[in-house]
Amino acid sequence: MGYSQHCFGRVFFVKMISMGDVIGENVIDVTRVWRRYGSGRFAFDAVRGISFSVARGELFGLLGTNGAGKTSTIELMVGLGQPSSGSIRVFGQCPVRDRRTIRPRQGVMLQRSGLAQDLTVAETLHMWAGCTSHPRSVDAALTSVGLHDRKRVAVKNLSGGEQRRLDLAMATIAEPELLFLDEPTTGMDPEGRHATWQIIRKLKETGTTIVLTTHYLEEAEMLADRLAIMHAGQIAAAGTLPEIIDQHPSRISFEFPAGFVASDFPPAEQFGADWVHERGRRIEFSTTNLQFTATELLTWARSRNMTLTGLDARSASLEEAFLHIAENSADGAVSESLEQEVSA
Ligand SMILES: Nc1ncnc2c1ncn2[C@@H]1O[C@H](COP(=O)(O)OP(=O)(O)OP(=O)(O)O)[C@@H](O)[C@H]1O
Numbered sequence: 001m002g003y004s005q006h007c008f009g010r011v012f013f014v015k016m017i018s019m020g021d022v023i024g025e026n027v028i029d030v031t032r033v034w035r036r037y038g039s040g041r042f043a044f045d046a047v048r049g050i051s052f053s054v055a056r057g058e059l060f061g062l063l064g065t066n067g068a069g070k071t072s073t074i075e076l077m078v079g080l081g082q083p084s085s086g087s088i089r090v091f092g093q094c095p096v097r098d099r100r101t102i103r104p105r106q107g108v109m110l111q112r113s114g115l116a117q118d119l120t121v122a123e124t125l126h127m128w129a130g131c132t133s134h135p136r137s138v139d140a141a142l143t144s145v146g147l148h149d150r151k152r153v154a155v156k157n158l159s160g161g162e163q164r165r166l167d168l169a170m171a172t173i174a175e176p177e178l179l180f181l182d183e184p185t186t187g188m189d190p191e192g193r194h195a196t197w198q199i200i201r202k203l204k205e206t207g208t209t210i211v212l213t214t215h216y217l218e219e220a221e222m223l224a225d226r227l228a229i230m231h232a233g234q235i236a237a238a239g240t241l242p243e244i245i246d247q248h249p250s251r252i253s254f255e256f257p258a259g260f261v262a263s264d265f266p267p268a269e270q271f272g273a274d275w276v277h278e279r280g281r282r283i284e285f286s287t288t289n290l291q292f293t294a295t296e297l298l299t300w301a302r303s304r305n306m307t308l309t310g311l312d313a314r315s316a317s318l319e320e321a322f323l324h325i326a327e328n329s330a331d332g333a334v335s336e337s338l339e340q341e342v343s344a
Contacts, residue, residue, distance in 0.1 A: 026089075027178055027209045028054040028077060033086035035072045035233075046072040048233035049086070059200070059210040061224030063217070065326050068230035070213040071111060074182050077211065078108050090178070104133040107176035111183050113167045117156035121147055121166055124155055128170045141169040144202075146195055160187035168199065179203060181212045185219060197222055217318045227318075229325050236325040241318060248316035248324055249274065250290035252297060254308035255281045271296040282310070290315060 035047035047069040054060040062070050075081050076088055079095030079102065088095055090102050115124060122138055129135035142148040145165040150158065158166065164187060171179060181200070185193040193216070200223055204210060214220055220227055221241060228238040237244050252273070256262065262283060268276040272292045273285035287293040294313050301308050 025055050026053045027056050027058075027091060028052075028060075028211070029087075029089040030073070030077070031087045033073070033076065033083045033088060035069070035076060035081065036084040045084075046233055047076070047083075050228075050230070050233075050235050051086075052228050052235065052238065054209060054211060056209055057204070057207050058225045059204050059212060059223055061220040061227040062211060062213045062230065063215075063220055063227060063322065064213075064230030065232075069233040070230055071182055073230070074110075074180055074211065074213060078106070078110075078180055079103075104174065105176055106178040106180065107171035107174065108180045109164075109167045109171035109182060109184055110180075111186070113163075113170070115155045115163060115166065118154060120152050120154055121158070122151040124166060125169060125173065129173055132174045135173045136175060138173075141173045144172065145169045145199060161185075161189060161192040164188060165192070165196065168196065172203065175206075176208065178209045179211070181210060183213055183215065185214065185216060193219070217322060221318050229322060231325055237321065242315075245316045245318060245321050248321045249286045249288050250293075250313070250315045251284055251286055252290070252293055252311075252313045253282055253284040254297075254311045256283060257307055257309065260306070266300070271300070 030053070031051050032049050033047055033051070034045060034049055037044045037046055046067075050069075050073065052060075062073065064070050072081075076083055077090060077095060079090075079099045082096055091105060093102055095102060119127065121142065125138040125141055129138055129141075135141075138151075139148065142151055145168050147162065147165050147169060150162060155163065155166065164184060168181075168184060171181070184200070185196050188196060197219065200210065200212070204223075212220070212223065224241070226238070226240055227244060228235045229244070230236065237247060256265070262278050265276075265283065268274065268285055271285060271287070272289050273287040275286050277284040277286075285293060285297070290313060297308070
């Protein structure tokens with residue numbers, strides 16, 4: 001698809017923006033986007049027909065296995081490349097052709113920032129502020145990421161986690177409406193990661209729209225309003241956290257009381273469960289309808305005056321959903337069917 005096709009409708013959208021940004025709910029619309037590297041025999045499709053939207057003020061988490069295509073997708077949204085086909089709109093505009101209008105409204109923290117190692121932290125930010133429209137003060141930016149007391153330290157002497165925080169200060173120096181964070185806490189210790197989550201939460205509270213990629217599932221669970229899990233260039237699952245984990249089986253486990261053996265229990269199907277696993281005195285059911293199985297099991301136990309000790313009922317975790325996707329969607333023809341679900 002040619003350049004002009006990616007960026008149609010520019011006049012219309014520019015007008016909309018000048019009328020006070022009445023472009024509707026979505027800050028980002030990605031529609032059936034492909035990204036191909038190389039050509040001919042060496043062509044490789046890193047992104048294969050993905051679609052999703054990010055609403056204003058939302059934190060959208062983009063997860064995925066290594067090489068799933070997250071960074072390739074972020075680069076397209078940031079305007080560092082053109083999709084091979086499909087369309088991307090950011091603030092209703094084309095990220096490549098309208099980069100000059102979009103750029104002042106967005107902050108970007110990529111995986112590799114290429115900071116000049118001999119500059120101090122403050123010099124780095126001053127230099128960056130000089131290249132940015134409407135920056136806040138360097139001191140304010142450093143304070144916001146907890147680096148103020150390191151301002152005179154050379155970048156090469158910062159720890160990996162501190163360098164990531166400096167990247168974050170640079171990405172947020174102009175208090176952007178839209179922020180891309182590509183693995184912002186990689187290399188941080190748990191304390192640094194929690195501190196960064198607090199910073200990200202504050203940014204969200206002020207209305208910043210955020211796109212976040214991460215390999216830390218806990219990070220996505222804590223921060224994201226909605227998630228998309230990519231695998232092999234496609235979106236394999238998407239939605240809110242409960243929507244994603246609801247697609248995977250829940251588990252109920254308990255120990256049966258003394259005087260009972262496993263064969264005293266009716267078949268798992270009677271409780272609406274799919275299978276049963278025995279480990280010593282402990283029984284575990286897998287079910288796609290946790291409420292129904294729990295109700296049936298407890299009703300059955302009460303009718304026999306039976307106490308189920310160590311009773312534990314839990315939904316699938318994001319980690320289980322993620323691993324299931326990674327293991328089962330190697331051929332993954334999934335993106336197209338999920339388009340409706342992914343759109344806000
Ligand atoms: N410039 C390029 N030329 C050829 N292939 C590339 C290029 N950039 C990325 N790729 C390939 O595209 C695929 C997707 O890469 P990408 O960096 O987008 O994945 P990712 O999901 O961000 O991975 P990770 O989580 O490991 O950072 C990978 O197989 C990668 O090797």
